[in-house]
Amino acid sequence: MKIGELSERSGLSRDTIRLYEKNDLISSSASQSETNNYRDYSDDVLLQLKFVSSGREAGISISDLRELMKAFFGSCDPSEAENVIVAKTAELKERVSQIENVIVFLDAALVKVREGLDET
Amino acid sequence: MKIGELSERSGLSRDTIRLYEKNDLISSSASQSETNNYRDYSDDVLLQLKFVSSGREAGISISDLRELMKAFFGSCDPSEAENVIVAKTAELKERVSQIENVIVFLDAALVKVREGLDET
DNA sequence: GAAAACAATAGACCATGGTCCATGGTTTGG
DNA sequence: CCAAACCATGGACCATGGTCTATTGTTTTC
Incomplete structure (x- = not known):
């Protein structure tokens, strides 16, 4: 899905999602289209964002969350x-x-x- | 007591204490001396700072703490x-x-x- | 095919919570 | 008495976490 839908479904703003992506809390792939440089987000990212935002609400810092995400989903x-x-x-x-x-x-x-x- | 001793006893830096005072978490009075403009802190302030710093560690914002301090000690x-x-x-x-x-x-x-x- | 909606990027901006520094005055210890 | 230690003030600076704007390019939709 594109960032707009992800934003809609996660309840986070596009800006916030991009911020999280820049901070390696989530990741995305290039879209199939060759004509644009849109990012494509999998359904998994939605779950990850749910965890991230509940973590943020609980007061966990982004860098701490990055470590956790790496532990969960990273290799x-x-x-x-x-x-x-x-x-x-x-x-x-x-x-x-x-x-x-x-x-x-x-x-x-x-x-x-x-x-x-x-x-x- | 003067700010140095308060800092020593509370474990907070002078700067942090002054920040908290500016934000009305604590208050002080003018020293007896007429020749300086040092502030004088009562022993009560030490207790208040203990509460404030445990609150900060627990993630409570300064403005929330201000409300609480007002509720506890304010009139x-x-x-x-x-x-x-x-x-x-x-x-x-x-x-x-x-x-x-x-x-x-x-x-x-x-x-x-x-x-x-x-x-x- | 043109306007509206969407996307990416970069940079400015904001609030919060602190720390650090420069200046100038005061007190204290030797 | 003089240096070292202390104090107050103001402003700069920093990190964090996020929002907003401008620009430019791409899709959708009518």
Whole structure:
């Protein structure tokens, strides 16, 4: 499919898709036509973009995602892929626990605020 | 205390502290001395910075943190503070679940990678 | 076949979150 | 008293992640 359809189906702008491609998160091939230089994207790319955008929403950087994509889909050796995935999983879990710490703090603050409300 | 000590004790650079102060995450008072324009930071600020930096590490933006700091320490009315805290808590929980989705994906990928390793 | 819609490329632009540097003033230690 | 260490201010600079624009070329569609 061409970038327009991919954009439509992925919910990402053309610009963002091109940015991701430039950063090696996805790849494409030249279209069959000899008269243009349009890029052709496979259906797989759609799945990859879904992963990428959920990763971005979760706060994972593009360069981290590039490593992960390489581990998943690239042809690098599986034991290195394993290392990357294990490492990133650990990072993400650390991140979750950081956020949960903040949530705990917020919960405590909420209790205090509500006590203040009661007294008023 | 002066900014140097605060920097030392908080683990944040002077520049970062000044950035946070400019963004109203913390505040300071003029020093007693009439001959300089140094700022003076209370011990409370140290706690606030601890919260801010853990929030930053958890990926919370400065402007979001500003709202939270206002809710905690500011003099805005408690019911609005409650709203802010509840809203931010919900956002953070959403973020956690996004990250956990990615982790699930990574776990599945890991299994596949390991199967691949076994076969080799 | 002409206009509208689409594509590629490059570069400008923007916000965010920091760091670094230059300047000039202040304080502190020896 | 003098140098070293500290402070404030402002602006430059950087990376990241993305959007917007202009230009030029290609397809679609009527």
